Amino acid sequence: MDNIAGQKSALAWAVNLSVAVLVILWIIPTAGLLVSSFRSGDQIDSSGWWQAFATQEAQQAPIRITGAETTEGETHVIAGHLFTTGATVSAWGISSREPAAFAPDETADLGGGSSLTVAQDGSFTLSSPTSFEGARLPRVFTTAATPPEFTIDNYRNVIFSPMAGQSIGQAFLNTLTVSIPATVIPILVAAFAAYALAWMDFPGRALLIATIVGLLVVPLQLALIPLLQLHNTIGIGKGYLGIWLAHTGFGLPMAIYLLRNYMVGLPKDIIENARVDGATEFQIFVKIILPLSFPALASFAIFQFLWTWNDLLVALVFLGTGNDQQVLTGNLVNLMGSRGGDWEILSASAFVSIAVPLLVFFSMQRFLVRGLLAGSVK
Template sequence: MSDIAGQKSSLTWATHISVVFLVVIWLVPTIGLLVSSFRERDQISASGWWEAPFSVELTYRTRADSEPEPVDGGYRITGNIFETSEVQEAFADGEGRITAFGDSARAPGGYEVGTEADLGDGERLTVNADGSYTYIVPEEPRRPPRVYFEAASPPQFTLDNYRTVLTADNMDRAFINTLTVTVPATIIPILIAAFAAYALAWMDFPGRGLLIAAIVGLLVVPLQLALVPLLKLHQTIGIGQSFMGIWLAHTAFGMPLAVYLLRNYMAGLPRDIIESAKVDGATDFELFVRIILPLSFPALAAFSIFQFLWTWNDLLVAKVFLPSGDASKVMTVKIADDLLGSRGGDWGILATAAFVSIAVPLVVFFAMQRYLVRGLLAGSVK
């Protein structure tokens, strides 16, 4: 009796566990990016995002810039490392704790705190955990001596990364360019693919089966294979690197999935409705506009979500089919070239830029996500 239709499956628990597992896999990196977007670069490099609420041990260097005072056998410099000009900002809240110190970048933690280190040539250095130090030198120094130390730095969260990304030169222009590319590159393939899908689903003509097979085959062709030939074609016909060129490129790359998805959905629509409309004298165009399109809205919405996300987050196609000038850069190119080009290891900027760039796609996704599953399952049940 376990196979009776409508009876709840005994493997429901496995489905729930699988869904939770997939959600966690996607959610954990997203949370990590969000936390990292508010952290400083040094702290990101020193510890994982899950350690953000705790102190991080970092290496610093500064100068003992207090005034030297004469003592027997030389000069003495005393003060607090946390109050020196080079590191004062990093320990503004006064919660730092030194764990080791040294006199060179090769061994910044070569000596234990609280001990007197013999640095040679009569120089002696003592650094305590609270940051207080004593530096003994045989002669009056011409400039403050260097001190290297390792300290447990308190967690620091900042909005500087967001200020850097949002106030970058011409970032507002890049946002407008991204919309200029994404909106037409989403609408154009939907319009063309909808007509093609209707023809493949409800019109009988020679070679129909071969066209469907070719579309399925094009789904597995990498777009990288077509970049150079397509760019040469654009240059030959006179559109070159331009917004028109990138619109047509995204249309070409998105067309196979659009036609396949819409065709499957339209082929699953009730045949009685189509035949009744034809009996009443409806032409193919009237049938398509008044019946097929309204009923196919879930599939149209599903593809528009995918196409919008792919186009908005695209970097490769934008680099190939848009001019390199700052006036034509989209957000992904702007972030990659201008913000990260000179900051290869600045993960804080990268994480922040990721969240800034996904703001609009998230709005689109949550506004239309109820149609996504219905559209993707189109044609699976007759």
């Protein structure tokens, strides 16, 4: 009964369930990051992203009284509003020990004849018989119900406003400048090398293939400093050319290995017939091998682009740390240091950094699967 056609085995159900769990575990934090990137900092501090679509009543971050001072007879007054949103105050206080000591519209005695009143809509009136000039104004602790609020100001600030000495928009362009050539160059070089290793006979081919396989296990960190010294010796130094060549060198072993294994599985009769018809090796490569190898080329392009886009170490070594040279990962590290409490800025910056890799992956995933599974079924 276990082998009846149309029934799934226990292993198939386990695999499907595992894939579903992995997908959910991957989607949940991504969705949280996306929702948080459209929320204000106060809302992120007061409630979780899963509560973003409902009105939430919670204790808000303390707010320092600010505003222009006016006079009403002999009384000095500062009036204003605690919130920029339509929050509704249910309780408030002037001390962290008693953040809900007063109800809306009640008046708190601050001593010395000064008093503070906070209304239900968040408006306040601070009055005193003496001027507030040079005085430290009180903080207000509130418990308020805040309606859902979403804004694109986070993305506007992230992309166009200079932060930590540089706007992330410039870092975005720098990352594109690094990633696109660092993906295209290895593909071009590796495609020629893979065709030669797969379909051309020459002395030392087996040794060369073994060397390439061996290079797959060489740690990247081991070659960074010697390669930088080589660049400085021959006059390349730090810059885009240096990082393009570095990523090309680090990515070529995997590219050649992947493409060679794919090309070796292509039908031999097609290539032999082309040679009989008088086609040159270059014509065979361009008109036959490349079109048939597109899934493998796309697979490597995805891996290489994601690697170069998310890279930080190679960019720091071969590109530099200047404001006009930073890539997205370096810019995000600076934001973590200089704006570690601005979660709305960090979430918007992080989502900008992952948006392009997500777009590349989902647009080319069908080629990734075909490239990885090529040759597994005869």
